[in-house]
Amino acid sequence: MEQPENMMDCPAAETSAQPIIQIENLCTKFGDVVVHENVNLSINQGEIVSLVGGSGSGKTVLLRQMLGLNHPASGTVRIFGEDINRISQQELQKLRNRWGMLFQHGALFSALTVFDNVAQPMRELRVLPKQLIREAAMLKLQMAGIGPEHALKMPSDLSGGMIKRVALARALALEPELLFLDEPTAGLDPNASESFVDLIRTLRDEMRLTVVMVTHDLDTLFSLSSRVAVLADKHIIAYCKPENVVEFKHPFIETFFRGERGLRAIEAMPDTSEESRQEQKQRQHQDSAS
Ligand SMILES: Nc1ncnc2c1ncn2[C@@H]1O[C@H](COP(=O)(O)OP(=O)(O)O)[C@@H](O)[C@H]1O
Ligand SMILES: [Mg+2]
Secondary structure, three states: OOOOOOOOEOOOOOOOOOEEEEEEEEEEEEOOEEEEEEEEEEEEOOOEEEEEEOOOOOHHHHHHHHHOOOOOOEEEEEEOOEEOOOOOHHHHHHHHOOEEEEOOOOOOOOOOOHHHHHHHHHHHHOOOOHHHHHHHHHHHHHHOOOOHHHOOOOHHHOOHHHHHHHHHHHHOOOOOOEEEEEOOOOOOOHHHHHHHHHHHHHHHHHHOOEEEEEOOOHHHHHHHOOEEEEEEOOEEEEEEOHHHHOOOOOHHHHHHHOOHHHHHHHHOOOOOOHHHHHHHHHHHHHHHHO
């Protein structure tokens, strides 16, 4: 099949939107090991961008570059217009208060209650009165779907789905404009996963969040992403709407999207036209016949 001309890099739907993240020619090395080579990625306000790639392809490290936790061998990472590797620690801390992060592992402090986990980022600011922190923490928990009856529980008393929700409440504590999620639905059962997806969508709509999410979960990816960035061969090989990225010819993309699971997820997409569904089915048919 012929590649549409703009296959590898489709513009965002809302071209008037401001880029919140601009990564240019980013190279990351650990000793002699090159993880990223000329990564370019621009993410606009209000987008939900899913970052996919094989295990060890450098997704988490790319998120860490955006958080200022890893540093480039060369290239630039601008967040909210600031080159985060050229600003002072103080300025970086100010930016950190404008984003929230849900880490892949070790999401909560095990020695703190649910409430204290969410209150902690606000306490660290050292400017908010106790009562306000209390109200804000309870509100964030409620937004994340955790009732007040759970506030004094310890993380070890919670299910996996609830831990993710509390971690999300904590990531939202400082009312971020930007949210980073590293495999937010990994390890959740399909129901918990689906309600987490609904929650992210609601938050995006209500808080006008921009979301960058690493995920392996195709249902999550297709139902949330405005664009999908594919990390392979040390750089972004495709950056497109989900329905377009599946058409790009690359071994990783074919394995990742075009299996049985990928096809199901595409069919479940709310706005996939009958035409493209038929195309997908046909291609799947041809692939399995060849
Ligand atoms: N601090 C580090 N020191 C050395 N190598 C690292 C470090 N962090 C990550 N790496 C390596 O970088 C590569 C990408 O890792 P990572 O971003 O965690 O992959 P994934 O795409 O699975 O999230 C891996 O080969 C990993 O071993
Ligand atoms: Mg990872």
